[in-house]
Amino acid sequence: xxxxxxxxxxxxxxxxxxxxxxxxxxxxxxxxxxxxxxxxxxxxxxxxxxxxxxxxxxxxxxxxxxxxxxxxxxxxxxxxxxxxxxxxxxxxxxxxxxxxxxxxxxxxxxxxxxxxxxxxxxxxxxxxxxxxxxxxxxxxxxxxxxxxxxxxxxxxxxxxxxxxxxxxxxxxxxxxxxxxxxxxxxxxxxxxxxxxxxxxxxxxxxxxxxxxxxxxxx
Amino acid sequence: xxxxxxxxxxxxxxxxxxxxxxxxxxxxxxxxxxxxxxxxxxxxxxxxxxxxxxxxxxxxxxxxxxxxxxxxxxxxxxxxxxxxxxxxxxxxxxxxxxxxxxxxxxxxxxxxxxxxxxxxxxxxxxxxxxxxxxxxxxxxxxxxxxxxxxxxxxxxxxxxxxxxxxxxxxxxxxxxxxxxxxxxxxxxxxxxxxxxxxxxxxxxxxxxxxxxxxxxxxxxxxxxxxxxxxx
Numbered sequence: 001x002x003x004x005x006x007x008x009x010x011x012x013x014x015x016x017x018x019x020x021x022x023x024x025x026x027x028x029x030x031x032x033x034x035x036x037x038x039x040x041x042x043x044x045x046x047x048x049x050x051x052x053x054x055x056x057x058x059x060x061x062x063x064x065x066x067x068x069x070x071x072x073x074x075x076x077x078x079x080x081x082x083x084x085x086x087x088x089x090x091x092x093x094x095x096x097x098x099x100x101x102x103x104x105x106x107x108x109x110x111x112x113x114x115x116x117x118x119x120x121x122x123x124x125x126x127x128x129x130x131x132x133x134x135x136x137x138x139x140x141x142x143x144x145x146x147x148x149x150x151x152x153x154x155x156x157x158x159x160x161x162x163x164x165x166x167x168x169x170x171x172x173x174x175x176x177x178x179x180x181x182x183x184x185x186x187x188x189x190x191x192x193x194x195x196x197x198x199x200x201x202x203x204x205x206x207x208x209x210x211x212x213x214x215x216x217x218x
Numbered sequence: 219x220x221x222x223x224x225x226x227x228x229x230x231x232x233x234x235x236x237x238x239x240x241x242x243x244x245x246x247x248x249x250x251x252x253x254x255x256x257x258x259x260x261x262x263x264x265x266x267x268x269x270x271x272x273x274x275x276x277x278x279x280x281x282x283x284x285x286x287x288x289x290x291x292x293x294x295x296x297x298x299x300x301x302x303x304x305x306x307x308x309x310x311x312x313x314x315x316x317x318x319x320x321x322x323x324x325x326x327x328x329x330x331x332x333x334x335x336x337x338x339x340x341x342x343x344x345x346x347x348x349x350x351x352x353x354x355x356x357x358x359x360x361x362x363x364x365x366x367x368x369x370x371x372x373x374x375x376x377x378x379x380x381x382x383x384x385x386x387x388x389x390x391x392x393x394x395x396x397x398x399x400x401x402x403x404x405x406x407x408x409x410x411x412x413x414x415x416x417x418x419x420x421x422x423x424x425x426x427x428x429x430x431x432x433x434x435x436x437x438x439x440x441x442x443x444x445x446x447x448x449x
Contacts, residue, residue, distance in 0.1 A: 049324065050243040051401050065277030066246070067385075067397030073244035073273060073304060084397060086404035087243075087269075088332050091325030095345065125312065125319070126303025127270075133325035133345045166348035 006146060006175045009192075012037040013217060014103055014144050014173050018044050025049060025094065025134055027104030028072040030144055034103055047099060049130040051090045054082030071130065094130065095137035102138035104131060106145045106169075108159045111206035113169040113181035115143065116161035128164060135168040147174035153205040155179070155186070176200045177217055185209050190217040220391035220415075220438045225255040228414050228442050232256065232379055237265040239331065239406040240285050241382040244304060245272040247399035248284030249383040249416035251444045257287035264288065265296040267331075267377050269324065269402055271305030292316065298375070300324040322357060326372050328405055330357070334374035335408025335437075342369040380410030384433070387417035388426050391435025400432060407437040414440045 001009060007030050015037035018024065024044045026032050038044065046055040048070040055070055058077035065075040078084070093099060108116040115135055118128040135141050148154055155172065172179040177200050178190035188208045191200060193216045201208050223231075229252075232238065242248035248268075268285050276283030282290045286305050289297075294311075296318045302308035311317040322330070329341040340359055346352060347368045352361060359371040382403040385396035393415060395403065407413050420443045423435075 048398075050246070051398050064397060067399055069244060069246045069277075069398065071243070073246070075277065084395075084400060087324070087328040087401045088405055090401075091328055095325055095343065119321075125309050125321070127299060127301035127321040128323050129270075129301035129303075130324040132323035132349065132351070133343075136345050136347075137325075163349045165345075 001175060007033070008037075009175055010144050010146075010173055013178065014142055015039075017140075017142055017171065018042055018101065021045070022100040023047055023098065025099050025102045025138065027102070027131070029105055031103040031105065032072065032074075047090070047093065048076070049087075049090050049094060049134070051085045051087060052076070052078055052082065053085070054079040091130070091133050094133050097137060097139060099134070099138045101140045101142060102134045103142045103144055104134065106143045106154065108154050108156055108161050109143050109169055109172055110156045110159045111181075111185045113167045114159045115141075115164045115169050116159040117164050119162050121162065131164050135165045140170050141168050142171045142173060143169050144173050147176040147200075148203050153203060156205045176203060179208065182209075187211050188214060190215050192217045219389070220435065220441050223414075223440045223442060225251060225442055225447055228252055228440065229255045229259045229261070231412065231414075231440075232261065234261050235263040235265075236379055237267065237377040239377040239380040239410055240266065240268040241380070241401065241403035241406050242272070242284055243269050243398070243401045245276060245284035245286070247383050247395075247401050247403060248272060249381045249414075250284060251447050252381050252414065252416050252442060253284055253287055257291050257293065262291075262293035263295045264293055265298070265377075266294045267298045267375060269300050269327065271297070271299065271302045271308040273304045274307065296320075298322065298327075300327050320354070320356065322354070323351065326370075327375075328402060330372050330375040331402065331409045332405040333372075334376040335405060338374060340374060341372045343372060344369055346370050375409065377410045378412065380406040380413045382407055382413065382415050383418075384415045385418045386421055386426060387415055387419070387438075387441055388421050388423045388435065390423040391415070391438030391441060392423070392426050392431040393433040393435070393438070394426050394430055395432055404433060407433045412439050413437055414442060416442045416444045419445050
């Protein structure tokens, strides 16, 4: 798979985690593609942390980039029933448990569900933005990412980079498989048929517990 | 009642080294005309309290958008923000040692400003527990445990000036915001010694129905009528 196919494969699988009516916050980059892969009978409500509810793509008529952008600074609009609100209200929604699912990328995840995704000291300092609040407050936290970075594992025994939050991740979806974070460790529940369990484990620093019901990832 | 001032008077009021809150998110909701005038003023050494560094390029083809103008002109010596990844100039000046950058989780940032304007001694949030944010002594008072859950006690944030953008502002200073531009303007309008709003359009008091007022005019000290300013 090339880069684009890998991304589509991961996000298509993440889209299956959405339930009809879920209120969802999508991280910058790959996660913003989730709506393109939703089954026809599943409609989600997208929140953007800069203060929009029921975010939808804008059209030539509705785009007003001076007034309406999402958290990635992409011009958007809101659907009928949507609303605008200030940042205190927005993060009240986020920390207060009013967001069902957040999907976001990661630099590292570990077997305790710890997440690092906001800083590489001395190299990259984008900042945490809303990520620390989102992973603490959303009911379900899904990490979507490539399984390795230049061949090096990103799913570790212990995160090495500064954390975004402790024990916050529920599900990890990569091009190799799907892993649930459990009190016993990471359980591999689905695997891309192109790989063997041994290959997935070899690309993962954390020890994977293979689910007795391991299924092909689709 | 707030006083109407020109762009030049607004800029004149802001001294070198001032701490300035600027509303907006990636430039959306920045008071663009005031920022543009300030960026040409030659003043600097500002402490900029803004969610982000905006972006080098604007949606209408601008070279620098919103607060990115102040950063590009090296007028900011200290930035308090949540995310600066979309403006590489921030990281560059930080690595050169020309700018201090403090990064705070966005929800905490909003609430700390709200606390600053609401007479609160701080904000308890679970966000940042177990991370290096715990060590930010300038912003975190302590880690507290309440009913078995850990929280960070974040300190309030205030500034000398808040520069905000309103779409319709009445002569009593009441503000109505368009689209998603309200983001940080609501808390910031309450948390600075001097609050200046740049109005896209000014109307008579009473023309915004009281039910539709988003920011009460009592928070606003000065209005710049952006509709009367060219450009």
